[in-house]
Amino acid sequence: MTMSTDLPCDRLAELMPDLLDDPRLLTEADSGHIAQCLRCQAEMARFRRLRRTLASLRLQQVPAEPGLVEDLLEGLDSAAERRERQRIAGRRAASIVGLAAATAAGVGGVLVLATRRRSA
Amino acid sequence: MVAPVAATDVTRLSQNEMGTLVAEAREGDRSAFDALVRRTWADTYSLAFRLTGNAEDARDVCQEAYLRAFRGLRRFRGDARFTTWLYRITANCASTQLGRRRRHRHEELDDELELNDLSPAVDPVGRSESASLRDAVQKALAALPPKLRAVVVLRDIYDLSHEVIAAELGISVSAAKVRLHRARHRLRDDVFLRSEAEGRAHDDVDRPAM
Numbered sequence: 001m002t003m004s005t006d007l008p009c010d011r012l013a014e015l016m017p018d019l020l021d022d023p024r025l026l027t028e029a030d031s032g033h034i035a036q037c038l039r040c041q042a043e044m045a046r047f048r049r050l051r052r053t054l055a056s057l058r059l060q061q062v063p064a065e066p067g068l069v070e071d072l073l074e075g076l077d078s079a080a081e082r083r084e085r086q087r088i089a090g091r092r093a094a095s096i097v098g099l100a101a102a103t104a105a106g107v108g109g110v111l112v113l114a115t116r117r118r119s120a
Numbered sequence: 121m122v123a124p125v126a127a128t129d130v131t132r133l134s135q136n137e138m139g140t141l142v143a144e145a146r147e148g149d150r151s152a153f154d155a156l157v158r159r160t161w162a163d164t165y166s167l168a169f170r171l172t173g174n175a176e177d178a179r180d181v182c183q184e185a186y187l188r189a190f191r192g193l194r195r196f197r198g199d200a201r202f203t204t205w206l207y208r209i210t211a212n213c214a215s216t217q218l219g220r221r222r223r224h225r226h227e228e229l230d231d232e233l234e235l236n237d238l239s240p241a242v243d244p245v246g247r248s249e250s251a252s253l254r255d256a257v258q259k260a261l262a263a264l265p266p267k268l269r270a271v272v273v274l275r276d277i278y279d280l281s282h283e284v285i286a287a288e289l290g291i292s293v294s295a296a297k298v299r300l301h302r303a304r305h306r307l308r309d310d311v312f313l314r315s316e317a318e319g320r321a322h323d324d325v326d327r328p329a330m
Contacts, residue, residue, distance in 0.1 A: 017304035018297070046312045047304065053257045054276035062166040068179060069161045073154055075183045076190055080150065
């Protein structure tokens with residue numbers, strides 16, 4: 001095994017973070033180089049270890065202040081109440097508009113009839 | 121700052137149970153949605169904290185994420201896991217929150233992060249990693265700029281795709297990849313190179329003078 005410090009090591013070191021997602025970025029020549037280069041092997045091991053450690057954090061939860069879940073549920077209650085109030089207010093407004101329109105139509109009808117009778 | 125989470129509050133549901141609750145909640149069953157909140161809040165809060173770096177923002181992000189999920193549940197098609205969908209919403213809310221924060225004040229990161237390891241028994245890989253390495257990674261993560269931290273947290277901890285990360289953070293896929301590349305490099309420098317350099321310095325001090 002060699003402890004290489006030539007250009008392939010620098011180029012591969014730059015490539016290492018992306019290899020975690022896509023190992024196809026390595027050419028056959030790159031793989032051959034890594035197989036013989038302690039520096040590149042160490043670098044690859046560091047990145048793999050980093051990735052494994054990051055993945056292991058998924059199972060660790062950050063403790064929250066007590067009462068957070070109750071606050072979240074209360075927030076949802078308030079949002080649901082607001083939405084219901086808006087729905088009722090919207091329906092009430094629609095009823096008032098409908099009633100006003102019906103009244104206006106009725107008054108208009110009466111006026112038209114009265115005008116026709118007078119002209120007859 | 122924080123107190124430990126009771127393990128009973130963060131019980132994980134099987135995919136079937138989760139699917140049933142999601143279906144009931146989509147039909148308007150509020151108690152089913154509450155049950156989903158009770159089962160997922162600790163995960164959601166952890167993600168929010170990791171993305172924002174502080175408890176106050178994490179709390180706000182968490183609240184906003186559940187409100188959006190509640191309003192948008194009918195649009196959830198069920199072709200992804202509910203938790204993944206929730207992660208996406210949380211990431212989006214955190215991105216908005218961080219943008220708002222940047223406009224108002226400088227970033228204040230809390231690197232005194234306490235953790236509860238909930239399932240070491242079912243995590244042989246995680247268990248095999250040393251606690252000190254995990255601590256070092258946590259500290260290095262907390263020290264990253266928020267934009268870099270977001271992509272590495274979403275990709276390497278929560279396993280979201282580049283496309284999803286880009287969509288939720290409002291950036292291009294190539295920008296997401298560039299940030300991830302930089303973030304991993306910085307973490308590697310912080311976690312390994314610094315400790316290796318410190319180890320060498322320590323050896324030099326310990327070595328007797330000839």
